[in-house]
Amino acid sequence: MAPSRPEDGTPEPPLWEQWAEQRRQLPTGERLQKVLAATGWGSRRVCEDLIAAGRVTVNGELAELGRRVDAEHDLIEVDGAPVGVKPGLVYYLLNKPSGVVTTAKDTHGRKTVVDLVPNEPRVFPVGRLDVETEGLLLLTNDGDLAHRITHPSHGVEKEYLVHVRGRVTPGELRRLRDGVDLDDGRTAPAAASQPSPGVLRLTIHEGRNRQVRRMCDAIGHPVLRLVRTRVGPITDRNLRPSDWRELSTAERRALTEAVADPARRYDRPT
Ligand code: URA
Numbered sequence: 259m260a261p262s263r264p265e266d267g268t269p270e271p272p273l274w275e276q277w278a279e280q281r282r283q284l285p286t287g288e289r290l291q292k293v294l295a296a297t298g299w300g301s302r303r304v305c306e307d308l309i310a311a312g313r314v315t316v317n318g319e320l321a322e323l324g325r326r327v328d329a330e331h332d333l334i335e336v337d338g339a340p341v342g343v344k345p346g347l348v349y350y351l352l353n354k355p356s357g358v359v360t361t362a363k364d365t366h367g368r369k370t371v372v373d374l375v376p377n378e379p380r381v382f383p384v385g386r387l388d389v390e391t392e393g394l395l396l397l398t399n400d401g402d403l404a405h406r407i408t409h410p411s412h413g414v415e416k417e418y419l420v421h422v423r424g425r426v427t428p429g430e431l432r433r434l435r436d437g438v439d440l441d442d443g444r445t446a447p448a449a450a451s452q453p454s455p456g457v458l459r460l461t462i463h464e465g466r467n468r469q470v471r472r473m474c475d476a477i478g479h480p481v482l483r484l485v486r487t488r489v490g491p492i493t494d495r496n497l498r499p500s501d502w503r504e505l506s507t508a509e510r511r512a513l514t515e516a517v518a519d520p521a522r523r524y525d526r527p528t
Pocket residue numbers: 386387388389391467468469470471472484
């Protein structure tokens with residue numbers, strides 16, 4: 259018979275469950291003020307003051323002094339702005355022109371997207387645009403975020419403006435929306451519209467090689483010009499071809515949220 263608790267006579271849980279409970283209660287992770295200090299927010303003392311002043315949240319909840327965090331996975335924000343876990347991270351948005359290669363170094367000596375942004379610190383492109391494709395491309399030295407953006411499980415949306423040969427019929431648009439059969443399988447449902455004859459707005463969340471071009475080929479309308487106009491929440495109508503800029507804090511936050519694990523997404527207070 260299980261031993262009973264002296265106070266109320268209910269049976270005590272078995273010993274291994276008590277141990278597991280004790281383990282769950284052991285502090286894990288690093289102290290929040292230490293993580294904040296490591297990201298350049300000031301001394302630990304300054305960071306403690308930030309926490310005490312109620313300016314720091316972890317996964318959307320107000321943080322208390324002494325809180326421990328998993329610096330790799332928890333979303334830490336100061337005044338609503340996400341805190342990079344590692345200092346020195348940069349995030350650029352480039353309007354890639356046609357004729358530039360999406361690679362860090364081209365073996366044929368062609369101009370690359372990395373040549374268009376500052377060379378220190380070294381960054382790399384997030385995903386790929388074909389050499390002829392124009393439009394928005396992120397570059398960063400944040401490998402974790404880059405991986406999350408490109409990983410199919412996060413399904414980050416990419417929106418394109420596509421000039422195609424000929425006028426697309428409603429039935430063909432429906433095929434783009436429902437999924438077209440390509441040699442590497444059927445494409446996932448997409449958003450597709452034709453704002454003017456022969457110009458499509460197409461939103462996909464897969465990242466297969468030359469996917470938009472192959473989808474348009476499959477419905478009999480080869481691509482004449484392809485421009486990426488949005489990556490997840492990031493868009494910019496004013497960035498001229500070959501120009502770049504840093505992402506704003508709000509954009510970084512939106513991007514971090516777009517790729518957060520579903521269990522870690524939370525509703526922000528309005
Ligand atoms: N789809 C394509 O076909 N090419 C690109 O560059 C991007 C998406």
